Amino acid sequence: MADYEAEAGRITIKLVYYGPAQSGKTTNLMRLHDLLQPEMKGEMMTLETHNDRTLFFDLLPLGITAPSGLLIKFKLFTVPGQVQHDSTRKAVLSRADGVVFVADSQRAQSVNNGAAFENLAENAARVGLDFERLPLVVQFNKRDLPGVLAEEEILARWQGARWPVVFSTALIGCGVVETLRALLEQVYDAIDGQMQLSAVHGLTRPAFVDAAAGLAP
Numbered sequence: 001m002a003d004y005e006a007e008a009g010r011i012t013i014k015l016v017y018y019g020p021a022q023s024g025k026t027t028n029l030m031r032l033h034d035l036l037q038p039e040m041k042g043e044m045m046t047l048e049t050h051n052d053r054t055l056f057f058d059l060l061p062l063g064i065t066a067p068s069g070l071l072i073k074f075k076l077f078t079v080p081g082q083v084q085h086d087s088t089r090k091a092v093l094s095r096a097d098g099v100v101f102v103a104d105s106q107r108a109q110s111v112n113n114g115a116a117f118e119n120l121a122e123n124a125a126r127v128g129l130d131f132e133r134l135p136l137v138v139q140f141n142k143r144d145l146p147g148v149l150a151e152e153e154i155l156a157r158w159q160g161a162r163w164p165v166v167f168s169t170a171l172i173g174c175g176v177v178e179t180l181r182a183l184l185e186q187v188y189d190a191i192d193g194q195m196q197l198s199a200v201h202g203l204t205r206p207a208f209v210d211a212a213a214g215l216a217p
Contacts, residue, residue, distance in 0.1 A: 002097050002191050010071040011195060013187060016093055019102035020109065020116040021081025024141035027170040028102060028179070029060050029076055035177060036062060037214050064211040067202035074212060086119070093120075094127040098135035098187040100179055105140045105148040105167075135186030136163045139179045144169045177213055184209045 003012040017025040026046065033044045042061040063073040079089040093099075101120060103113040124131040138161070140154055151167060158165050164182045168175025188197065188208045197203040 002195070003095070004195065008071075009069060010073060011191070012073045012075060013097045013191070014095055015074060015076045015098045015100070015183065015187070016096040017076070017078040017100045017102055018089070018093065018116070018120050019079075019081060020104060020112040023081065023102045023104040023109075023113075023116075024168075024170040025078040025081070025102045028100070028139075028141075028168075028176050029078060031170055031173040031176045032076070032180060033060055035173060040064070040214060062212070064208070066197065068200065070197075070201045070203070072203075072208075072212070081116070086123070089119070090123045090127055093123050093129070096129065096134070097190070098183045099124075099137075100183055101136065101138045101163075102170075103138060103140050105142045105154075106145055107147050107149050110149070133190075135183060135190055137166060137179055137183045137186070138163050139166045139168050139175065141168045141170050141175075143167050143174070144171070181209050181213045184212050 003014075004010075005012075017028055019025050029044060033041060040062040042059075044060050060076040061073060062076075063071055065071050077092050079085075079092045099120065101117060103109075103117075121131050124134060138158065140149070142148065154167075155165060166175055166179045166182055168179060170176050185205065188205045192198055192205070195201070197208065198205070
């Protein structure tokens with residue numbers, strides 16, 4: 001459940017970008033930071049190392065206000081992709097309200113994608129998340145590179161899954177907002193049942209998604 005502070009009249013929603021190393025998790029957040037309206041975003045922090053672009057996480061705080069005055073804040077994180085940082089991945093994943101799994105579209109990365117997705121499911125269980133009910137979007141990134149899997153092949157592989165699949169080239173911003181919107185739709189449904197965002201706070205699902213994924217003019 002999202003972190004609710006009654007005295008402050010605030011809900012904080014945690015969204016995590018998960019996936020194998022170098023799949024484009026950090027790039028997604030960088031492009032979102034470029035596109036979001038200035039008043040909605042805070043400073044993005046990035047920690048880089050020689051063996052993994054994001055050792056700990058990126059943080060992109062943004063927020064919206066419901067008609068009732070309830071403030072809804074979002075914290076966006078990425079996890080490190082390297083296997084040796086698995087303890088950090090678990091820590092970042094803990095208490096997540098929604099996850100974007102960023103896969104590398106290159107055929108040669110299929111095994112790494114599969115291993116990272118299994119790791120996500122395992123770590124979700126370890127930190128107490130119900131993986132079957134967790135809001136989740138699968139993004140296949142790097143569509144601009146040679147040797148990528150065809151969209152039809154990817155969709156055929158994932159057709160039995162409950163999670164929406166989005167195609168992207170995060171480097172140029174293609175698909176990053178669509179991915180966030182797809183996740184926010186699921187997150188709203190999960191939180192509305194707990195916090196009555198529509199009935200009590202006057203915040204409908206379209207308004208929530210449009211506001212939270214607002215783009216700079």
